[in-house]
Amino acid sequence: MQVHSIHFKSRARAAIADAGLQRGLAKVDGFAARRAVVVREFGDFETLRAEGAAVRDRSLANLDAWLERFEAEAARRGAAVLYAETGDEVAQLVIDICARHALKKAIKSKSMLSEEAQLNAALAAACVQPVETDLGEYVCQLAEEPPSHIIAPIIHKTKEDVAALFERKHARPRLAEAEALTREAREVLREHFLSADCGISGGNFLIAETGSVALVTNEGNGRMVTTMPRVHIAITGIEKVVPTLEDLCTLMRLLPRSATGQTISNYVSVLTGPRGAADLDGPEHMYVILVDNGRTGLVGSDMQEMLRCIRCGACMNHCPVYQTIGGHAYGWVYPGPMGAVLTPMLTGLENAIDLPQASTFCGACAEVCPVKIALPDLLRKLRERQVERALRPGYEMIALRAWAWLAQRPKLYAAASAFGVRALRAIGNAEGMIGAIPFGSGWTRGRYLPAPKSGRTFRALYARRKKPLGGARG
Amino acid sequence: MRVGLFVTCLVDLMRPGIGFAALELLEHAGCEVVVPATQTCCGQPGYNSGERDSAHALALKVLEEFERCDYVVAPSGSCAGMIRTHYPDLFRGEPVLLARIERLCAKTYELSDFLARVARIETVPGTYAxxxxxxxxxxxxxxxxxxxxxxxxxxxxxxxxxxxxxxxxxxxxxxxxxxxxxxxxxxxxxxxxxxxxxxxxxxxxxxxxxxxxxxxxxxxxxxxxxxxxxxxxxxxxxxxxxx
CATH class of the missing domain: 3.40.50 (Rossmann fold)
Structure with missing residues (x-):
């Protein structure tokens, strides 16, 4: 997917004005509410979060060793492990595999990495037909839109949007109910499942000790994608490796609860090698493509904890900024707080200058993150890098430095603030509200600025105040 | 106990009445309240904008103004939170200053937190219909x-x-x-x-x-x-x- 993050502000404005999108975004609250219920039922979720973070840290501390172990175990069980440094390399590897086995149709279950690699476009150009089979991703493919949420790709769409889309693309009578729409998608997809020769999936986790790929899904399409076609290709990031099946269990207690508020997802598949002699089903060939695409740049850095991320979406489900503008405004594959960190890190800080600023630092994301990523702290570090690299507007830096300069000079500060307060009070209307202020249109476009109530500062009033009986003061 | 009132720059400028209300509540709680006259800003605007140098300078200023108090109280969770949870980050590589900063953090409170948990006031002066x-x-x-x-x-x-x-x-x-x-x-x-x-x-x-x-x-x-x-x-x- 191309990076459009540079247009964050204008896309956010459009999102706020989009009534349909705003209706769709109201659904995000449902995830947060369901999460709250299952977290309460679980009991000591805080300890579990700490364990989850520890599992991920253990993996990342020796990432190269665990990847080698994974590769060796996977190879021992007949799967081929390939490495891709960039998104383009992912696409090329998949195209090569398709050419080697003469594959013509690829059914896909959800994979955000295939979005990073713009895989569908590359496959189509190489005459391999890609078909998304996750219902939301299928709708995105028909609508020629990217997903707007990592686990609920069409959260931005209403039922009516989907009904109109299906009517046009399927050339069938328009349906009204979600259940009927789902049935129609299933009928259309069934033929693809039966005729595809290639299955492409993501991978939620890689288990080093067994060489397995773990897949967490709700619709059952993942099972069909990974077992029915002759060739299965799993694509995932290098950071997704965990040492043991026990570690997988820890993370599986966290992932569905944090993502959708489920105690467990409908399907959890642990895929280990292609079909064996005694197996009734499974692919003839299994490939695992491990993708870097910028991730090694975080390893060993002060941003490494971002690689703990297990892609649950809890941060965006609880983010008031995401809930206000939706996922597309963020301009790349990953939206919300995790996207605001990952996009600049993986695609370049200069390509996403507004994303580190797209947070009030309210902290709701860090509070729910199942692996305790301090997202606001990481965003602040990115802001520091922006300052170091002069990627913020000059007037902003001048204003900040002037404020700090003044605040270090109390006498001058007292004089300047005494003047400022009088000036602000003077421009307020009869109700004490200021409608416009120099350099403050960002504030006053949507709000008044309440004027100072007194024409004097606290310090001036306090200095004049007579010392009453009782309290001493300095 | 000697409580330093950190008025906060916004209260100083926009709503001095909040500062005086905080002062009265602390006195009502039996505190000896000091209001260092040179105080300005806690440094949060710079810190959250990636301008660490200015935040560091202002944090040092707050330290020098308030470290002799038994407690530091601000009528703001935001400014108290800046001091308590973020100041140490600004002094990572400076162990001597960091130790002083950590002592400051431990005695810094948001006003309602201080009144309810430290001063444990039984009554309040106000009424509200x-x-x-x-x-x-x-x-x-x-x-x-x-x-x-x-x-x-x-x-x-x-x-x-x-x-x-x-x-x-x-x-x-x-x-x-x-x-x-x-x-x-x-x-x-x-x-x-x-x-x-x-x-x-x-x-x-x-x-x-x-x-x-x-x-x-x-x-x-x-x-x-x-x-x-x-x-x-x-x-x-x-x-x-x-x-």
Missing amino acids: GTVTYHDSCSGLRELGVKSQPRELLAKVPGLVLKEMRANETCCGFGGTFAVKMGDISSRMADDKCANIDASGADAVVLGDLGCMLNIEGRLRKRGNTRTRVLHVAEVLAGKVEA
């Missing part, structure tokens, strides 16, 4: 655990009825410089907050941070709501609500 709803400002709530403290104190105000709104822990959209840099998103978030305040039916929204107050009041009035008052918890507790 009406229904209020409480907005939990983010820094106080998530950095300092300020949640039950203001509610326990408000429960001591004769005549006051607390009526919780929906989503009282959701950010109002202020976020410091965010409110100017991302004005459209910020206004829309404030709008959602205002809708919940309106729906609560309360006569006033009470909160503990002036930044959020200005944001909420500015948006409420722009929406045409001239009825709902926006009050700092210190003003209500001290009975310093202006007519």
